[in-house]
Amino acid sequence: MPEPSASGATPPASRSGPGRVLVAVYAIFALAATARAAVQIATRFEEAPLAYLLSALAGLIYIVATVGIARAGRTSHRVAVVACAVELAGVLAVGTASVFEPALFPDDTVWSRFGSGYLFIPLVLPVLGLLWLGHVNRRESRWAGQPPR
Protein backbone atom coordinates (compact mmCIF):
# COMPACT_ATOMS: atom_id res chain seq x y z
CA MET A 1 0.00 0.00 0.00
CA PRO A 2 1.77 3.21 -1.12
CA GLU A 3 1.75 6.11 1.30
CA PRO A 4 0.86 9.23 -0.68
CA SER A 5 2.14 11.49 2.06
CA ALA A 6 5.55 9.78 2.10
CA SER A 7 6.08 10.23 -1.64
CA GLY A 8 5.65 13.99 -1.37
CA ALA A 9 3.13 14.04 -4.24
CA THR A 10 0.29 15.27 -2.04
CA PRO A 11 0.36 17.41 1.08
CA PRO A 12 0.39 15.23 4.18
CA ALA A 13 -2.72 15.48 6.33
CA SER A 14 -2.50 15.50 10.09
CA ARG A 15 -5.37 13.03 10.24
CA SER A 16 -3.67 10.18 8.38
CA GLY A 17 -1.35 7.52 9.77
CA PRO A 18 -0.84 7.60 13.56
CA GLY A 19 -2.89 10.82 13.58
CA ARG A 20 -5.92 8.69 12.72
CA VAL A 21 -5.47 6.75 15.96
CA LEU A 22 -4.93 9.94 17.95
CA VAL A 23 -8.15 11.47 16.61
CA ALA A 24 -10.08 8.28 17.50
CA VAL A 25 -8.69 8.37 21.05
CA TYR A 26 -9.47 12.07 21.37
CA ALA A 27 -13.00 11.66 19.96
CA ILE A 28 -13.95 8.88 22.38
CA PHE A 29 -12.41 10.72 25.29
CA ALA A 30 -14.18 13.97 24.37
CA LEU A 31 -17.47 12.10 24.14
CA ALA A 32 -16.94 10.30 27.46
CA ALA A 33 -15.89 13.43 29.38
CA THR A 34 -18.64 15.64 27.97
CA ALA A 35 -21.40 13.05 28.41
CA ARG A 36 -20.41 12.33 32.01
CA ALA A 37 -20.27 16.02 32.88
CA ALA A 38 -23.66 16.58 31.22
CA VAL A 39 -25.26 13.82 33.31
CA GLN A 40 -23.63 15.14 36.52
CA ILE A 41 -24.74 18.72 35.87
CA ALA A 42 -28.26 17.61 34.94
CA THR A 43 -28.77 15.29 37.93
CA ARG A 44 -26.75 16.63 40.90
CA PHE A 45 -25.15 19.97 40.04
CA GLU A 46 -25.42 21.34 43.61
CA GLU A 47 -23.21 18.58 45.08
CA ALA A 48 -19.99 19.75 43.42
CA PRO A 49 -20.61 22.69 41.06
CA LEU A 50 -16.93 23.54 40.56
CA ALA A 51 -15.94 19.95 39.80
CA TYR A 52 -18.76 19.38 37.31
CA LEU A 53 -18.23 22.71 35.53
CA LEU A 54 -14.52 21.93 35.23
CA SER A 55 -15.35 18.51 33.77
CA ALA A 56 -17.71 20.11 31.25
CA LEU A 57 -15.04 22.67 30.30
CA ALA A 58 -12.47 19.88 29.93
CA GLY A 59 -14.90 17.96 27.71
CA LEU A 60 -15.40 20.99 25.46
CA ILE A 61 -11.63 21.53 25.14
CA TYR A 62 -11.23 17.86 24.16
CA ILE A 63 -13.87 18.34 21.45
CA VAL A 64 -12.02 21.42 20.11
CA ALA A 65 -8.73 19.49 20.13
CA THR A 66 -10.33 16.52 18.32
CA VAL A 67 -11.68 18.71 15.52
CA GLY A 68 -8.44 20.71 15.36
CA ILE A 69 -6.26 17.61 14.94
CA ALA A 70 -8.68 15.97 12.50
CA ARG A 71 -8.83 18.97 10.15
CA ALA A 72 -5.96 19.98 7.93
CA GLY A 73 -4.98 23.63 7.70
CA ARG A 74 -3.01 26.29 9.47
CA THR A 75 -5.83 27.66 11.67
CA SER A 76 -6.99 24.19 12.77
CA HIS A 77 -3.40 23.33 13.61
CA ARG A 78 -3.02 26.42 15.81
CA VAL A 79 -6.38 25.81 17.49
CA ALA A 80 -5.34 22.21 18.21
CA VAL A 81 -2.00 23.29 19.69
CA VAL A 82 -3.72 25.80 21.99
CA ALA A 83 -6.36 23.23 23.02
CA CYS A 84 -3.69 20.61 23.84
CA ALA A 85 -1.63 23.16 25.77
CA VAL A 86 -4.70 24.21 27.81
CA GLU A 87 -5.45 20.52 28.52
CA LEU A 88 -1.92 19.93 29.76
CA ALA A 89 -2.02 23.05 31.95
CA GLY A 90 -5.49 22.05 33.21
CA VAL A 91 -4.59 18.50 34.16
CA LEU A 92 -1.41 19.67 35.91
CA ALA A 93 -3.13 22.54 37.79
CA VAL A 94 -6.30 20.65 38.77
CA GLY A 95 -4.31 17.48 39.44
CA THR A 96 -2.02 19.30 41.86
CA ALA A 97 -4.90 21.20 43.48
CA SER A 98 -6.91 17.99 43.99
CA VAL A 99 -3.96 16.29 45.67
CA PHE A 100 -3.19 19.15 48.08
CA GLU A 101 -6.71 20.59 48.57
CA PRO A 102 -9.13 17.66 48.14
CA ALA A 103 -11.89 19.69 49.81
CA LEU A 104 -12.11 21.88 46.70
CA PHE A 105 -13.47 18.95 44.72
CA PRO A 106 -16.12 16.90 46.58
CA ASP A 107 -16.57 14.78 43.44
CA ASP A 108 -14.01 13.76 40.82
CA THR A 109 -13.33 15.81 37.72
CA VAL A 110 -11.70 14.46 34.58
CA TRP A 111 -8.49 16.11 35.72
CA SER A 112 -8.58 15.14 39.42
CA ARG A 113 -5.42 13.44 40.71
CA PHE A 114 -3.91 13.87 37.23
CA GLY A 115 -6.73 11.86 35.64
CA SER A 116 -6.27 8.72 37.72
CA GLY A 117 -9.99 7.94 37.36
CA TYR A 118 -9.45 7.77 33.59
CA LEU A 119 -6.30 5.58 33.58
CA PHE A 120 -4.17 8.77 33.43
CA ILE A 121 -5.27 9.23 29.81
CA PRO A 122 -5.90 12.98 30.47
CA LEU A 123 -2.23 13.38 31.40
CA VAL A 124 -0.83 11.45 28.43
CA LEU A 125 -3.21 12.63 25.71
CA PRO A 126 -2.18 16.32 25.48
CA VAL A 127 1.50 15.34 25.43
CA LEU A 128 0.88 12.89 22.57
CA GLY A 129 -1.23 15.55 20.84
CA LEU A 130 1.50 18.20 21.05
CA LEU A 131 4.19 15.74 19.90
CA TRP A 132 2.05 14.70 16.93
CA LEU A 133 1.19 18.30 15.98
CA GLY A 134 4.89 19.21 16.12
CA HIS A 135 5.71 16.22 13.91
CA VAL A 136 3.02 17.22 11.36
CA ASN A 137 4.31 20.79 11.41
CA ARG A 138 7.88 19.74 10.58
CA ARG A 139 6.73 17.31 7.89
CA GLU A 140 4.52 19.92 6.21
CA SER A 141 7.25 22.57 6.27
CA ARG A 142 9.62 20.13 4.60
CA TRP A 143 7.02 19.37 1.96
CA ALA A 144 6.20 23.01 1.28
CA GLY A 145 9.78 24.21 1.57
CA GLN A 146 8.69 26.85 4.04
CA PRO A 147 9.98 27.65 7.51
CA PRO A 148 7.96 26.05 10.32
CA ARG A 149 4.99 28.15 11.35
Add this chain to the structure above:
Amino acid sequence: MVEALTTTIEIASLLLAGWCLVSTVRDRSMGVGHLVAMALLELLLIGQVVVSTVLMVGGERPEETITFIAYLATVVLIPPACALWGLLERSRWGPAVIAFACLILPVMMVRLDQIWNPALA
Protein backbone atom coordinates in the same frame (compact mmCIF):
# COMPACT_ATOMS: atom_id res chain seq x y z
CA MET B 1 -26.61 -7.17 32.58
CA VAL B 2 -25.93 -10.87 32.29
CA GLU B 3 -22.51 -11.81 33.63
CA ALA B 4 -21.77 -14.44 30.96
CA LEU B 5 -22.52 -12.04 28.13
CA THR B 6 -20.39 -9.28 29.67
CA THR B 7 -17.46 -11.67 30.09
CA THR B 8 -17.86 -12.96 26.52
CA ILE B 9 -17.73 -9.39 25.18
CA GLU B 10 -14.64 -8.58 27.26
CA ILE B 11 -12.75 -11.66 26.06
CA ALA B 12 -13.83 -11.30 22.41
CA SER B 13 -12.86 -7.64 22.49
CA LEU B 14 -9.40 -8.33 23.92
CA LEU B 15 -8.80 -11.11 21.36
CA LEU B 16 -9.73 -8.77 18.51
CA ALA B 17 -7.49 -6.07 20.00
CA GLY B 18 -4.61 -8.56 20.02
CA TRP B 19 -5.24 -9.56 16.42
CA CYS B 20 -5.37 -5.91 15.30
CA LEU B 21 -2.16 -5.09 17.15
CA VAL B 22 -0.46 -8.00 15.36
CA SER B 23 -1.74 -6.59 12.04
CA THR B 24 -0.37 -3.18 12.97
CA VAL B 25 3.05 -4.60 13.84
CA ARG B 26 3.09 -6.64 10.61
CA ASP B 27 2.21 -3.50 8.61
CA ARG B 28 -1.15 -4.76 7.32
CA SER B 29 -4.10 -2.52 6.51
CA MET B 30 -7.66 -3.42 7.49
CA GLY B 31 -9.15 -6.46 5.78
CA VAL B 32 -12.52 -8.20 5.51
CA GLY B 33 -11.57 -10.41 8.46
CA HIS B 34 -11.19 -7.44 10.78
CA LEU B 35 -14.55 -6.08 9.65
CA VAL B 36 -16.38 -9.40 10.13
CA ALA B 37 -14.89 -9.76 13.64
CA MET B 38 -15.90 -6.18 14.43
CA ALA B 39 -19.46 -6.88 13.20
CA LEU B 40 -19.69 -9.98 15.45
CA LEU B 41 -18.50 -7.91 18.42
CA GLU B 42 -21.12 -5.28 17.59
CA LEU B 43 -23.82 -8.01 17.52
CA LEU B 44 -22.76 -9.11 21.02
CA LEU B 45 -23.01 -5.49 22.20
CA ILE B 46 -26.47 -5.10 20.67
CA GLY B 47 -27.38 -8.33 22.50
CA GLN B 48 -26.20 -6.67 25.71
CA VAL B 49 -28.43 -3.66 24.99
CA VAL B 50 -31.46 -5.89 24.33
CA VAL B 51 -30.91 -8.01 27.46
CA SER B 52 -30.33 -4.94 29.66
CA THR B 53 -33.39 -3.19 28.23
CA VAL B 54 -35.57 -6.24 28.90
CA LEU B 55 -34.25 -6.44 32.47
CA MET B 56 -34.81 -2.71 33.04
CA VAL B 57 -38.37 -2.87 31.67
CA GLY B 58 -38.89 -5.85 34.00
CA GLY B 59 -38.06 -3.57 36.97
CA GLU B 60 -34.44 -4.57 37.66
CA ARG B 61 -32.57 -1.33 37.09
CA PRO B 62 -29.39 0.28 38.40
CA GLU B 63 -29.56 3.24 40.75
CA GLU B 64 -27.96 5.57 38.20
CA THR B 65 -30.21 4.55 35.32
CA ILE B 66 -29.45 7.60 33.15
CA THR B 67 -25.69 7.11 33.44
CA PHE B 68 -26.08 3.41 32.65
CA ILE B 69 -28.13 4.10 29.51
CA ALA B 70 -25.67 6.81 28.39
CA TYR B 71 -22.71 4.45 28.80
CA LEU B 72 -24.52 1.63 26.99
CA ALA B 73 -25.44 3.92 24.07
CA THR B 74 -21.81 5.09 23.81
CA VAL B 75 -20.49 1.52 23.91
CA VAL B 76 -22.68 0.48 20.98
CA LEU B 77 -21.48 3.47 18.91
CA ILE B 78 -17.75 2.85 19.43
CA PRO B 79 -17.20 -0.20 17.12
CA PRO B 80 -19.00 1.20 14.01
CA ALA B 81 -17.38 4.62 14.42
CA CYS B 82 -13.90 3.16 14.88
CA ALA B 83 -14.38 0.62 12.06
CA LEU B 84 -15.29 3.44 9.66
CA TRP B 85 -12.40 5.61 10.87
CA GLY B 86 -10.03 2.64 10.56
CA LEU B 87 -11.28 1.79 7.06
CA LEU B 88 -10.50 5.31 5.85
CA GLU B 89 -6.87 4.75 6.80
CA ARG B 90 -5.35 2.37 4.24
CA SER B 91 -2.26 1.57 6.26
CA ARG B 92 -1.15 -0.24 9.40
CA TRP B 93 -2.81 2.51 11.45
CA GLY B 94 -6.30 1.31 10.42
CA PRO B 95 -6.12 -1.84 12.59
CA ALA B 96 -4.48 0.31 15.29
CA VAL B 97 -7.68 2.35 15.56
CA ILE B 98 -9.72 -0.88 15.92
CA ALA B 99 -7.27 -2.18 18.52
CA PHE B 100 -7.77 0.98 20.54
CA ALA B 101 -11.57 0.62 20.34
CA CYS B 102 -11.29 -3.01 21.45
CA LEU B 103 -9.17 -2.05 24.45
CA ILE B 104 -11.69 0.62 25.49
CA LEU B 105 -14.69 -1.73 25.30
CA PRO B 106 -13.68 -4.05 28.19
CA VAL B 107 -13.04 -0.97 30.36
CA MET B 108 -16.51 0.32 29.50
CA MET B 109 -17.96 -3.14 30.29
CA VAL B 110 -16.34 -3.13 33.73
CA ARG B 111 -17.69 0.37 34.31
CA LEU B 112 -21.22 -0.70 33.23
CA ASP B 113 -20.98 -3.68 35.57
CA GLN B 114 -20.05 -1.36 38.45
CA ILE B 115 -23.03 0.92 37.75
CA TRP B 116 -25.40 -2.05 37.43
CA ASN B 117 -24.13 -3.66 40.62
CA PRO B 118 -22.38 -1.07 42.87
CA ALA B 119 -21.51 -3.85 45.34
CA LEU B 120 -18.88 -5.02 42.83
CA ALA B 121 -17.10 -1.69 42.71
